[in-house]
Amino acid sequence: MHLQLADVRKSFGDNSVLRGVSFDVAPGEVVALVGENGAGKSTLTRVISGAHQPDSGRLLIDGTATVFKDPQAAMAQGIEVIYQEFQQNLFPHLSVAENMYVLDRERVFGRWFVSKRRMAAEAGQALRRLGMEIDVHRQVGELSVAERQMLEIAKAMTHELRLIILDEPTAALDEQESEQLFAQVNRLREAGVSVIYISHRLDEVFALSDRIVVLRDGRVTLDAPTERLTPAEVVTAMVGDAVDDFYPKERNVRNEVVLEVRGGGGGRFHDIDLRVRAGEVVGIGGVVGCGRSDLLRALFGLQPLTGGSVLVDGSGVRVASVQDAIGSRIAYLSPDRQAEGLCMGQSVEANVSLASLREFSPGSGVVRRGKERAATGAVISELRVRAASPSIEVSSLSGGNQQKALFAKWVMTRPRVLLMDEPTRGVDVGAKTEIYRIINQLTADGVAVLLVSSDLPELVAMSDRVVVMREGRLVAELTGDDLDEQSILKHALVGAA
Secondary structure, three states: OOEEEEEEEEEEOOEEEEEEEEEEEOOOOEEEEEOOOOOOHHHHHHHHOOOOOOOEEEEEEOOEEOOOOOHHHHHHOOEEEEOOOHHHHOOOOOEHHHHHHOOOHHHHHOOOOOOHHHHHHHHHHHHHHOOOOOOOOOEHHHOOHHHHHHHHHHHHHOOOOOEEEEEOOOOOOOHHHHHHHHHHHHHHHHOOOEEEEEOOOHHHHHHHOOEEEEEEOOEEEEEEEHHHOOHHHHHHHHHOOOOOOOOOOOOOOOOOEEEEEEEEEEOOEEEEEEEEEOOOEEEEEOOOOOOHHHHHHHHOOOOOOOEEEEEEOOEEEOOOOHHHHHHOOEEEEOOOHHHHHOOOOOEHHHHHHHHHHHHHOOOOOOOOHHHHHHHHHHHHHHOOOOOOOOOOEHHHOOHHHHHHHHHHHHHOOOOOEEEEEOOOOOOOHHHHHHHHHHHHHHHHOOOEEEEEOOOHHHHHHHOOEEEEEEOOEEEEEEOHHHOOHHHHHHHHHOOOO
């Protein structure tokens, strides 16, 4: 498919989101679409896929002006979109195979009779083309975030694709799974499928794309072959100013041990001995499923800690529940802010104060709104959460500002320990830098940080040291000159199937 966008414009009320966007995607070409949150990428995606109609401008398919009245019309032309919020399109109580064909049974299997055996076989073949070996009879609710993401991509691959738009497709994937995805994108390219690849990860943008298009404030500020560009040029086109330091890490490590885990076990991890000092960021490297996320969840009381002990500031603590963990001044940033971190239908203010309500209702159970409003307002301002008002729904914020609101929620609890699982997932370059500065503020105050990140440059740059997990156990500790991406991968993958 040859897709051409010509002076496409779209406004919502007085808010002009797309301001004359023009670029094209040739058959078999991978075009990376990058830009900060709020630049117009999501609106443009919805225009291409028929969810929105442009106010003006033209969309041409193979030279013919086209208007899609709805997403089904776009799908009929071979256009598929994998949105970042992909889990909303999955049914957790249905099997993997049923999820793949729940909306397409008649198309694939006929109108009246559906063979579950054939459905399972077709689903298995589609998954294997992505290099995945998942039991197609499993309920989707039992899958990891990474497995669900790959399932959603596999669903799209079952159609006659001509153009696919991938929105942050590796946000939930580890290095190996990302490589499998890249291989599939390359196969699509070779088959003549057009690809629009949306990502904040510039390393994979440069590794995978043929051309880079940058949006800023609804306008194209850069459109050039990838081989002619540098990351610095792309970032400058995104933010308008040169960004000299992606990772503004400060070293704030003190001597006193804040968090200590002795022989910790539970879920996918075993015999964990770990210390984190005040002001220290300890990264945890490893592939998805190695147990690193389970460890963080167990330390926060979200799943059982079945062995060992946990100490905070030298005193043993109980973490059998989230309430126990918060009471022990342990905070946790979930990798899925929309499902587990924030109440999307509530206000920014309500989300920020949620974990600290006892502070505003001493004894009486009645929340002192004035005190709550003053405290949340101060933290929202300090962490630069950009919201028109603290009273608007948090769902209306950009991904980066939602993530900063999640940080604000835990800053309000004055934690001694902060557990972070993929803290910059799905946020743009500018928001990442602000999040790193928040981490620096916390470590300067003596907070001990455990960091899980699949973004290896981030893990290396923002950690004082990295411990590597493999098959549920700590297998290496890397510091100084030994701390680099290659070493993390070597220890994470050696002995892995």
